[in-house]
Amino acid sequence: MKKLGFGAMRLPENGRFSKGIDLDLTCEMIDYFIEKGYNYFDTAYPYHSGKSEETLKKCLVERYSREDFILIDKLPTFFLKKEEDMEKYFNIQQERCGVEYFDYYLIHDIAKRNLNAIRKFNPYEYVKKLKKEGKVKHIGFSFHDDAEFLEEMLNEMPEIEVVMLQINYLDWESSAVQSRKCYEICRKYNKEIMVMEPLKGGTLVNVPDKAKDILKTSKPEMSVPSWALRFVAGLKDVSIVFSGMHSIEDVKENIETMDNFEPLDEKEHKILQDVAGIIKGVNIIPCTYCNYCAENCEDNIPISKFFELYNADLRENHFKFSKYLDEYNEYASIAAYASDCTFCGNCVDSCPQQLDIPEYMGDVADYFE
Incomplete structure (x- = not known):
């Protein structure tokens, strides 16, 4: 399996102020992605105000055989008002995506801020039921909180197979995101690890000039984003790295990195530590632009x-x-x-x-x- 996944949260839009997705360009991106041997796609109910799932139906599901791709979707815990909402949202997602089953179905955004809904509606039992019924093949959750809470949730949800974590070299030692600590907890519990935000919403693409000069001087042949992808893809037990791709150039550049993948060596890890320090020193807002x-x-x-x-x-x-x-x-x-x-x-x-x-x-x- 190739480790690059197609994240459908930042699809290309028609025009500067438009919320409409450019279907022709998205189809071109997906065609190139599959042609090169990659087949993991990730979406969610709120991405592009619901248009992401519909776009994958038009550009992926209706144009390729179901066995040609792996599709991941997520149950929006933050929208739940009553228990029946879980089935309502799942049915909508099936219709939007045009599939009879999802390969992976994740509880979206496990975090303390959503704990009331998690406790009240028990989405864990619901996704287990979906798996038993054959509507999903694998169950898991995406996570945005601290390592202590992650361990608590894994103990409460022992049948969870996969955890999607925000991991990148800027957040690796972050006290808020706790990428490294959360990664180590998942390894402790032998969970499959999927990575989101490897480029932190583009922050690790458009780095300050001083940081860019360090990376280019160290390895002129490598692009700035490739450093970030190599960092996460080289971590043990990471199964897939989802990059939110916005253009055909993004797709080609990411694939070039993964087709010629080499893990970072000790010296290169040290370089990224220095680069992370520079980025943090600029006082930018640590936003991933998820919207x-x-x-x-x-x-x-x-x-x-x-x-x-x-x-x-x-x-x-x-x-x-x-x-x-x-x-x-x-x-x-x-x-x-x-x-x-x-x-x-x-x-x-x-x-x-x-x-x-x-x-x-x-x-x-x-x-x-």
Whole structure:
């Protein structure tokens, strides 16, 4: 099995402000991906406001034999209001994707902020029932919390087969994400490990110039993203690494890395530690641009996009004459400004990175406005 998976959370869209997915380009990306011998695809109910699952139906399921691909979907614990909702969402997902079964079905976003729903509705028993009925082949959960809570959940859900973890070299020793500690807990319990956010939403693609110079000087033939992919793919017991691909160039570059895969050596690990230190020193907002926050924003603020523009400006050192100010104003004029935030807190409750988003919104407003 090849270790690269196609993440369908950041599919290409039609136009700058459009929420519609570019189907022709997505089909081209999927065709190239499968042609090169890769077949794992990951989606979820909220990705692209539900359009991700529908797009995979059109570009993948309706164009390839079912045995040609492995499809992963997730039960949205954060949307559950009553027990019957689990079956409701699963049926919707089956219809959206156009499949009779999912190869993997994960409980989405196991975290303390979703603990009430986990305790009240017991999605663990529900996914076990789906497996028994043959509607899913393997069960697991995606995880966004600390290692201690992960161990607690694995003890409560012993039949879970796979855990999807956020792992990358920037979060490896993070006190919030705890990539290394969570990885070690999964190995302790002999669970299959899938990796999400290996590039941290593009943060490890668009690194500061100083960090980029170090990587390019060390290995000129390697792209900046390939360092991050090699870091996670080289970890023991990692079965698949999902990269959210936005263009055909992303697909080709990631495949080139994995087709010619070499694990990092000790010297290269040390280089990435230095690079991580540089990135952290720039004071960028540690956002992965998943956009869960914006989906729940009462003020209609494009939070992830504003964070992306803010981070890009900081990385490129345009502190006095902002390179991205015009783009910020374009988005704000269509939706809302960062200063329109009313501090309702909905965004905080939905953030997998546990960010104090209203506080960061103040930073963005001060910076751009």
